[in-house]
Amino acid sequence: MRSLQRPLPSARGAVCPRRPVHRMVSCSAAARPIARATDQQKLELLKRVECFIFDCDGVIWLGDKVIDGVPETLDMLRGMGKRVFFVTNNSTKSRAGYMAKFQSLGLNVQAEEIYSSSYAAAAYLESINFDKKVYVVGEAGILEELQLKGIHHLGGPADADKRVTLRSGEFMEHDAEVGAVVVGFDRHINYYKIQYATLCIRENPGCLFIATNRDAVTHLTDAQEWAGNGSMVGAIAGSTKREPTVVGKPSDFMLRNICARLGLRPQQICMVGDRLDTDIMFGKNGGLNTALVLSGVTTEEVLNSPGNTVVPDLVLPKLPDLLSVREAAVVAA
Template structure:
């Protein structure tokens, strides 16, 4: 089955019933975003655990690609089990923190320390990868005028950090004055939805502040960068034509799929909605076409009838 984009497919096709069954039969690899696709916070999307277990039972390869860098992969496994996804293994989970550690170890082969703006998820994955890092060693009253700067810092990695301070920004700016110091971001998500209409600023806000301070652009590891897909491909034999990327954010998940040559599906249980996807589809700006999903479903629970005999 040729990819939808290769066939000149316009996108935003709302599918169901036999169309979903045919699509599932045609694909061997399924990449799911997590937040807004298979769960909301501590509550699984209705039917999502059964969808995942049914795909695995039918011999499909399932992976989870998330820009959420706040948890190490072992904690994600615990969350999957806690929410009823009992068949998920750590090897199926590709977070932006895990992939950042892989990049620093296997691609950049960093020889020195990494200055980290980020929390437990980032630090744990760096530790597991054997990468030396620094970040939270300052006294409460420390300032950029009197703090110590670590020697041999060869990279700055920015992720979500709910303990972000002006001092961290200032120190990272100092390290990045060295043009040989790598500048990486786990992701550039601008914000995340909370309850009652509130939002949580994302890693992209911290990265943008550092980009302004240094005049440099960060290399992004997570979606929509294709590196996360390269991490999967390096560990599993994956054919892009046999993949379906399922997400809820047009500017991240759908663009990621387009950048990697994957067919894409938008589920309407998260951030982006059909109206915005159609506006991108009908736009005169060619760059907006990469945000357009090939397929749309209300929820991944719409997959369930396809598994019924």
């Protein structure tokens, strides 16, 4: 398939047609209702795209259940030589930690195919040749990824039970060799960690402030939405008056990192997600192809509502709908 790749006219910047014919175009004035992808559109996408980036919840699985047909779809894509990445802003686990979840769901995935924001933090530090220590507000995933990159770190779960009494004369020491604070979701956030991170950022010259993401809420249990890493980042931003460098979605670091590693251009990548305002917007901002699946939070009604200005290149009821072109795609490849 890679050898068959040929230049295709880009729809980006093109005049928006009155009705989409062969593929959906990224245009806020797209005709409504926005049609589901035809087999022709699916085949064209498979021809021009070398790498798929998948949001997981609502795309690969729903809660603790894999969406029917997803394993076969992934097999088809891999069989065509496509690269796949599974992206999550959840930083509590490392890529190896996520492997367990994928395997428990019966999904055959390599650790290298998982792109967690915990990994993004370590990859970012590696990309700038960082050689100091990292103070972590966050959970085990970040520490494990830093460890794999050989980056010295402190904080994280080890500081979960530390308390600050604020007795008269109390002074908190901090390590002057900390050159970056990485902030990820931390269910054990406490004042000790907040103060330690604040001291590093305010007092260590040039200390970086890195956030895995700033998501307001996260789905840590199926039962309800939980305050996300926006809280932990907000706490450190509030005491330092500094804005962080975000390495997870919707920043473009992950995208640049993937492009650099695989030697691809954004036009050769497709972002597949179930959220218009995060996944699809992230893809469009980065110049990627975008595919919205309707198996997650976005309904066709929301997609076609007058208030929605985010139009994906392709709309699929669910990811396994790509299987309708399996035979044709394999022949083409």
